[in-house]
Amino acid sequence: MPVPDPLPSLPPTKQGTCPVRDVLDRLGDKWSTLLLVTLSHGAQRFNALTRSVPDISRRMLAETLRQLERDGLIWREVAPSTPPAVSYGLTPLGLSLMPVLATLIHWADRHQPAIAEARVRFDAGARKP
Amino acid sequence: MPVPDPLPSLPPTKQGTCPVRDVLDRLGDKWSTLLLVTLSHGAQRFNALTRSVPDISRRMLAETLRQLERDGLIWREVAPSTPPAVSYGLTPLGLSLMPVLATLIHWADRHQPAIAEARVRFDAGARKP
DNA sequence: CAGAATCCCCCAAGATACTG
DNA sequence: CAGTATCTTGGGGGATTCTG
Numbered sequence: 001m002p003v004p005d006p007l008p009s010l011p012p013t014k015q016g017t018c019p020v021r022d023v024l025d026r027l028g029d030k031w032s033t034l035l036l037v038t039l040s041h042g043a044q045r046f047n048a049l050t051r052s053v054p055d056i057s058r059r060m061l062a063e064t065l066r067q068l069e070r071d072g073l074i075w076r077e078v079a080p081s082t083p084p085a086v087s088y089g090l091t092p093l094g095l096s097l098m099p100v101l102a103t104l105i106h107w108a109d110r111h112q113p114a115i116a117e118a119r120v121r122f123d124a125g126a127r128k129p
Numbered sequence: 130m131p132v133p134d135p136l137p138s139l140p141p142t143k144q145g146t147c148p149v150r151d152v153l154d155r156l157g158d159k160w161s162t163l164l165l166v167t168l169s170h171g172a173q174r175f176n177a178l179t180r181s182v183p184d185i186s187r188r189m190l191a192e193t194l195r196q197l198e199r200d201g202l203i204w205r206e207v208a209p210s211t212p213p214a215v216s217y218g219l220t221p222l223g224l225s226l227m228p229v230l231a232t233l234i235h236w237a238d239r240h241q242p243a244i245a246e247a248r249v250r251f252d253a254g255a256r257k258p
Numbered sequence: 259c260a261g262a263a264t265c266c267c268c269c270a271a272g273a274t275a276c277t278g
Numbered sequence: 279c280a281g282t283a284t285c286t287t288g289g290g291g292g293a294t295t296c297t298g
Binding site: 029034069107109111117123 | 149236248
């Protein structure tokens with residue numbers, strides 16, 4: 001039974017990189033989504049982010065922030081004080097992504113029990129005795 | 130300027146695994162999303178999928194399908210014929226994910242030009258001469 | 259305080275080959 | 279046809295150290 005087509009056919013699975021894949025890859029990396037969500041609660045400074053996301057290393061924090069800034073999803077502001085104070089926050093573009101992300105997170109949260117149950121069933125039935 | 134909070138605060142960033150992270154990880158892996166989208170156009174058999182997604186190896190196809198099946202997002206049906214014919218398709222759970230995915234893909238597609246432009250600007254301004 | 263630079267390890271995933 | 283099995287490699291990402 002063919003399903004009513006809810007999706008635009010993907011931009012031809014070109015040899016190169018698909019723009020959609022491009023975005024999904026970023027959301028799929030270990031920290032981007034978490035940082036975006038964190039920043040959606042308000043702009044924060046570097047070390048504050050270290051505290052908000054305890055498991056992240058400074059290395060990955062800096063790198064991920066840079067990627068997000070490069071993509072125009074967050075802004076970066078350096079206050080010319082000593083010691084320097086650098087803040088990060090969502091741009092309008094980044095902000096426009098949040099509802100989409102919220103939908104996704106909501107789906108995940110809502111169906112997490114079903115997924116957990118499916119896993120249990122699968123793991124129970126898959127072994128050969 | 131704090132942003133109106135569009136997101137449920139994440140389930141405590143527990144030491145263990147966050148259910149949301151769990152789902153995002155799967156969507157972020159290299160093939161899951163592509164396979165889900167492909168299957169949303171209708172159930173397909175194993176070799177048909179290798180043709181629909183030319184770049185995937187049989188190894189990764191089998192493995193990804195198994196993960197998706199384990200999570201209850203797709204079903205797997207073995208027709209007892211020789212040679213065996215195995216079909217895959219979306220479950221209701223998988224189906225319920227598609228609109229969410231479609232929204233995400235739509236966002237990516239819609240804002241891809243803005244992202245590309247942001248990257249160009251960033252790359253132009255970041256170097257130290 | 260906010261990073262950049264290095265080193266290093268581990269495993270996701272490609273290539274290849276074999277099987278019920 | 280629909281997969282497993284084995285081998286191998288690239289690079290994601292942690293720990294640590296250095297700087298303006």
